Amino acid sequence: MSVRQSLLAILDQGPCYGYQLRAEFDRRTGSTWPLNVGQIYNTLERLERDGLVVKGDTDDHGHVYHQITEAGRIEVRAWLDSPVLRQSGTRDELAIKLAVAATLPGVDVASVIHHQREASLTQLQELNRANDGGADPDGAEDLARSLVVDSMIFAVQAEVRWLDHIEQRLTTHPHHAMGLELSTERPKRGRPAKVHS
Missing domain, CATH: 1.10.287 (Helix Hairpins)
Incomplete structure (x- = not known):
């Protein structure tokens, strides 16, 4: 499952901070795939490094909002338009x-x-x-x-x-x-x- 693309797709709806992203991911998956906040922030750092998100405003509580870039929007569309292919070998x-x-x-x-x-x-x-x-x-x-x-x-x-x-x-x-x-x-x-x- 791609946490990266899922978080990008959520950010395509509007800027979010880390804990907010985790809550939105839980809402949209029925809390069936728990993510820890460290995983969220590590993913956000990689997305920023790859030019898919940028840091935006910081609110009064110190929450740093991340927002998607145009390159991020393109990646979200490509992910949503692509089928999920199962692995050819088994690790089952x-x-x-x-x-x-x-x-x-x-x-x-x-x-x-x-x-x-x-x-x-x-x-x-x-x-x-x-x-x-x-x-x-x-x-x-x-x-x-x-x-x-x-x-x-x-x-x-x-x-x-x-x-x-x-x-x-x-x-x-x-x-x-x-x-x-x-x-x-x-x-x-x-x-x-x-x-x-």
Whole structure:
């Protein structure tokens, strides 16, 4: 998720100071992605360095307002007009955990999947409860929060379907045939070749 572009998009609405930016980010994301104020100020420094924001007025409370530049507005428009592309490789901890577990001799992978499914279903119930919190369906803040929570619900639902798929695949392979012993082949130095699909 791009904190940089999100903060720029908020600044495109008008000048803000650091804590105000954090509050606006929380309002617009349903407080589902907590940012600390240090992260806000570090991002503002980089945006200023890159010519996308400038420091503006300071109010009576010492708040320094930042305002977007024309270059910043151009970057916001480019961000909003560009699709989000998912990474081609995986850094998904669960996928890696199950891939490794499935190749370790003596590991009960069905148990690993079972525990994960229980945790995922519990998370799904909590997200569904959070989404049914009696919010004002016409309120902009509630809509923003609901959009983010809906995304999380769909991701967990997909995870549960994927776990079902993995479990089905593992039942068609005898587990003893899947275990990999440590290789006796000495690895070559350097980076492994990239696999292209």
